[in-house]
Amino acid sequence: MARTRDLWPVREDYRLLPKTWRKDLLAGVTVGIVALPLALGFGVSSGLTAEQGLITAIVAGFLAAVFGGSNVQVSGPTGAMVVVLVPIVASYGAGAIAAVTLLAGLMVMVTGLLRLGKVVSIIPWPVIEGFTLGIACIIFMQQVPLIASADPAAPGVLSSNALIAAAQSLAMADLAHLAWALGAVAIVAASMLIAPRIHPSIPGSLIGIALVAVLAALLPTPLATIGAIPASLPAPSVPAIDPALLGVLLPAAGTVAALAAIESLLSARVAGSMSDTGAFDPDRELVGQGIASVGAALFGGMPATGAIARTSVSLRAGARTRAASIVHALVLLAVVYVAAGPVGMIPLAALAGVLFMTAIRMVRLATVRSILTSTRSDAWIFTITALVTVSFDLIIAVLIGVALAAVVALRGAARTTGVSLEPIRVAHHSELDASITAIRFQGPLFFVSAERVLETVMEVGSVSVVILRLSRLERVDATGAQVLAQIVRALERRGITVLIKGVQDSHSSLFRRVGVLAALRHHKHLFVDFDSALEHARSHVERERVEDPV
Incomplete structure (x- = not known):
């Protein structure tokens, strides 16, 4: 413990709080409101439940804020993790996710304790943007089954390939449901586009979801809803791990752990460059993210990572210390105890609309153009990483992208000889x-x-x-x-x-x-x-x- 003392929370984490608590409080409430529909949506898109997404945002968001290595990182379920979880749910069932989350959390924690944070975070920019583009495409395609049919468990929804799932669900689409669902998506998208133009602090996604929920309650629509959500957190318990399945689940947990480590460190690094809120400790960040996933598993949640979109919202709202991320988790906890009933009435198509817009906003055309016009090798690395992400697997895509970048770098170094x-x-x-x-x-x-x-x-x-x-x-x-x-x-x-x-x-x-x-x-x-x-x-x-x- 003495050798790892610098990886644990200290009073210094909150030294600025007496001066910044008002900004942190406002930022925490703001990002909590923004995180609510994303947590619900990512839970459903993973093949799990909205409740599991919300539990993860609360438990993991709180633990990562306290134990993590960034002063402003906001953690919870993310789109990239959804991409990895869907094939795991399809192969092993939703019941295996808690065990996978626990194993992955322990792996990430050990990675931090072994001081491997800086090694994990060395990924070239074209690779980062390539798998970001691939993730955005997959998130977009994963919403198609949710709007094509009133049955979220219809064939194709949990296919291991998002493109195949989208094609299958469209081929079997209920046209009446599809029309209503597209209307709901349009309302949410319009709200998310218009609200920020009126005032940046207006949560367009929440307004859009509320409008769709009210219309669904007043009109006889075929739209499926989230359903009943417990009005309290479940009691913690250690997930049961079948020894016979342990050898099968370990590779899946390794994939989840690798993604959690990579995405969290990238998010924290970007957050550090966005605002002068102090440097982050990559090793402590991994320890914190590992603890967060272990905590989420104990409450029946899903793996969590640092979320750059929510972290950006928090920073723009004035966050300066980790208290903002803690408040964000408490706001979501209050939703569970106070508004579980109304949340259960939200149509799944409305959540799909939020995630459609989230996927679109993940793609920055200026960045894509910069990479494609930079060098031929970087353009190829970016393109191949994106295609492999969509076609096969995110971690394989990252490994291939890094390998290609290494080959290019070695060739360049060789030419200097x-x-x-x-x-x-x-x-x-x-x-x-x-x-x-x-x-x-x-x-x-x-x-x-x-x-x-x-x-x-x-x-x-x-x-x-x-x-x-x-x-x-x-x-x-x-x-x-x-x-x-x-x-x-x-x-x-x-x-x-x-x-x-x-x-x-x-x-x-x-x-x-x-x-x-x-x-x-x-x-x-x-x-x-x-x-x-x-x-x-x-x-x-x-x-x-x-x-x-x-």
């Missing part, structure tokens, strides 16, 4: 210099560029001495050092004497261990400056001519 064959050009030229070639190395020498370097050096012509100039060599890995040793041995086998000039102190131990220096014909063939190496090379050429005058 320079190797050139140079004839001797000095002020005091000697006829002996025609039998001497200098080979200059510069930049890094590692496994990506090693083969190209070897091929270039082997093109050296018929000379007596080669001087390897290494003073401008930068980073060298084991493969690069082994190639240097291979070059020395290959040239010596051709009867060419190799001299090495300018070995840096940082490279000498590696060269000694790998055998670069041992490959030299004589230990005196190692030089500090070029003039000394050239003088020795000339004496060597002259000695060869004396011994073999022909």
